[in-house]
Amino acid sequence: MTSLDRRLNAFRPDLADLRLKGQVDASRFSAGESARVTTPVLDVHSAPDRGAGMDTQFLCGQLVRVFERQAGWAWVQAERDGYVGYVSEAGLGDCNEEATHHVIAQRSFVYPKAELKAPIIGAHSMGASLRVVGEEERRGTRYFLLASGSAMIARHLSPISSLEPDYVTVAERFLHTPYLWGGASGFGIDCSGLVQLSMHMAGRQAPRDTDMQARGIGAPFDPAQTPLRRGDLVFWRGHVAIMLDSLEMVHANGHTMTVAREPLREAIDRIAPLYGQPTGYRRP
Template sequence: MLDRRLNAFRSDLADIALKGQVEAECFVTPEPAMVTLPVVALRPKPDLNVGIDTELLMGEEVQVFERKNGWAWVQAVDDGYVGYLPEETLGPVAATTHVVTVPRTFVYSGPDLRFPTRMALSMGSRLTISGEAETRGTRYLLLSDGDALVAPHLSPISDPPVPDYVTVAGLFLETPYLWGGKSGFGIDCSGLVQLAMRMAGQEAPRDSDMQASGLGVPVERAELRRGDLVFWKGHVAIMEDETTMIHANGNTMSVARETLEAAIERIGWLYGTPTSYRRPVAET
């Protein structure tokens, strides 16, 4: 059985790319679209009362298989995750030029920090910048409608990625834990890994079981170093060095730092000992 998280298929409708692999009454070619709100929850069913699987950020592209009753059934282009989101959160695909590089930032109604804010954006959000301005020594980047963001909070998408994803993950310390979260407003353990790695130019699957089965190469506990991952059943943590780790967790309900030994002792009574250790990028 194909993983429903990564393959768009139902008994009545399926991705044309899956024809011959699954049975469905109808196969469709998806249409491209883009997320137009700061953070949008992706759900396994078209129901606001259903818990979320993950989130999509402004500027992320999706493939749309169905629009019905105010919902869109989509697949995220970046990580292939399939789910439902409100149709009103989507718009046409546009070429983006910049990405937010700080955990959180504001969009102002003009190039002045004293102006009203329009919205807040998370790290990883993608925007189309059309100009720039300076007010009292602060440089702003402008959107086509005149709204503005503080320039140091963004980088051109064409810029080289940051070299160390662990440093990025550390920027999220004290960020609230959110099941399925993938933003600077709330994030879960595997979302932290995925977003931090993406900012460093490395792709990672969305969920911890996907990461544990296919991200990088396995290592032994005695070999752990900065950037390695520790997996428990349903959980993942990032090693900051040989003994300390960073993770979004339900114990502190935040992104926190603790020693591996303390975490093993604390988690063990409920989830057992770590199931594996992996190095996201193999040594060259």
């Protein structure tokens, strides 16, 4: 009936986003309500079932539009990249308080108070956005105090308006991070998640999945005519890598099950028997 991408458009036979009225058939339409992710990392599933595949993850502070809440699940769409899926309703809260800072370390612990020797009570990934309400220094270590009353290492956070100058440098910080299908955080990440999160930290918007990125980031080019350089993206069927220079790339991959550096030529030869040659090159 419709060719709309279900990953980026909220519609089912019984319920759909009000903005899609006239484009899809549904027995009911809803404008939804705004909510904010309050848990460090919120898994996004393809169905309201923990056994269903995890398509992506949302980080603390991200805004979503909630179309349905039922049996502990919420059907939502992310404001940042438009991704649609089912999340645990317990991971959502209200939008009353604006975040002031985001995490710039790959991962950072949360303490119950400004004391690094205290037992941690949580951890956040790079890209999480939080509200800082104060600061404190103890034994030469500076802490930011959060609205919840907890504390984090100040050097691991930066004002929301502060952006990284080079998204590739951000990607390099994730070296050795475990590979996780659907992962989008410093605790576990996949190939397109690495591209999206690294670009986000540099103030660049990027779609979530590899096929979306292969169509929507930058402009395509032919490396036989235009030499590869730092920041270029190389795509295979279902995979993407970031060039560090003209010869070497970084990517989250199922071969090493980590984020790793690899010479492009070696990667092409290794991947070819399974997935063929690169399908395209794009320059952001």
